[in-house]
Amino acid sequence: MSLFKNIVKCFAIALALTTTFVHAEDKKPLKVGFVYVSPIGEAGWTYTHDVARKYIEAQFGDKIETTYVENVAEGADAERVITQLAKNGNDLIFTTSFGYMNPTIKVAKRFPKVKFEHATGYKRAKNVGTYFDRIYQARYLTGVLAGYMTKTDTIGYVAAFPIPEVMRGINAFTLGLRSVKPNATVKVVWVNSWYDPGKEHEAASSLIQQGADVLTQHTDSPAPVQAAEAAGIYAIGYHSDMSVFGPKAFLTSPVHNFNEFYAKRVQQVLDGTWKSEDVWGGIDTGMTTLAPLNKSVPADVAQKIQAISDDIASGKLHPFAGPIMNQAGQIIVKEGEQIADKELLGMSYYVKGVEGKLPN
Structure with a gap:
């Protein structure tokens, strides 16, 4: 019996060790x-x-x-x-x-x-x-803000690659801008890179020379914000809060969370x-937000931005609701309609208000 008890005891110990090992794993x-x-x-x-x-x-x-x-x-x-x-x-x-x-x-x-x-x-x-x-929602808001802050009605846009994601951003921004300033225009310079501070700064400087008094971007570095700060104009960043790179220039950013x-x-x-x-x-x-607005933004403008943001969140307002015209002035979305997600995901054109030819 003692031999049998020893065997059982050894088996129990082995089982315990195996269980401990499995739990550790x-x-x-x-x-x-x-x-x-x-x-x-x-x-x-x-x-x-x-x-x-x-x-x-x-x-x-x-x-x-x-x-x-x-x-x-x-x-x-x-x-x-x-x-x-x-x-x-x-x-x-x-x-x-x-x-x-x-x-x-x-x-x-x-x-x-x-x-x-x-x-x-x-x-x-x-x-x-x-x-x-849906960062295009925040893009629309920043377009509205640019409309209230611009004096020249010319906005500069530093863009990465002509893919639907970037096109959505340009168009949403332009629609927001022209909801405030119907005759304002957006000039786009393509840098063909997500991150290239040198090219981004060069593009920003070119847009400033063309009369832009507000810059925005779909690139990763804060170079456009820095260029705006140096030139004494406004800038709207992208992706994150870039205020540290242009305390006076930086108005806000569409932010991913x-x-x-x-x-x-x-x-x-x-x-x-x-x-x-x-x-x-x-x-x-809460996946899309705005960075805090610059103190230079008038209180009534900040209130309007918040009200529009609330309307977008509730579904009362859609940034791509008609009537919308393309760059050639043709109606592409009728009044009372809005662009469906499937089309947004494949967007490949400029809306009215964007200057220049879309790259191939």
Whole structure:
């Protein structure tokens, strides 16, 4: 009997050790990776994603472990970096630029157990979700603000690439501007880069020379804000609060807030409830916001901006509600109608008020 008892005792100990080991394995942190298209810096697109990364670190503590690779070029280099993150055991990977779309889909096929979230894209798979915010809503608000602050009725716009996301922003801004100043115009200079401070500053200077007294941008660096500060005119930044780079010039910025979205997706992976989705949140969800307005903005203008923001959040006002004319003066949205999401996602034209020819 003593031999039998010893055998049972040894089995119990072994079982206990195995259970302890399994529990220890279960407590391994969830690994979350991020791929950034530009340096993190102190402002801009990548900065907002890294703010969200730090937010989930604070929220989840030792339940997760994050890592990131910054300044990754779109294309082959992106595929290499995404692949390495998957090989390194990351369970969830956020790829944060439009040009990472095809590399993300390609890598996801090779790593079906890894969850991927791609920002601003439209291609999904069983293990690839997409997300963005309705930043065009905030763009419309900043167009309204520019309309109240301009004296020359000429606005300069530093733009990255002629893709639908950027076109939506230009058009929403112009519609907001012309709701206040019907004859105001927007001049666009394309820099063909998401992040190139030198090109952005050069483009901003060119627009100032053309008579723009308010600048805005769809690029990542604060260079246009800095150019406006030096020239003594106003600027509206993008992605994040850029006020530190132009205290007098900076009026506000459309701002992305990915904090809660990232936290939700991490929790879903931890819970085993994650599934591929297309998320497009706006002002009503808090995913799209405005940076604090400059003190130079008159109180009544600030009140009007807030009222319009409330109307957008409630659905009372849609930035792309008709009547809307294209650059040639043709009605493309009738009064009482509005542009559907599907068309917004494929937007490839200028609305009336934008000067210049759209690049191929």
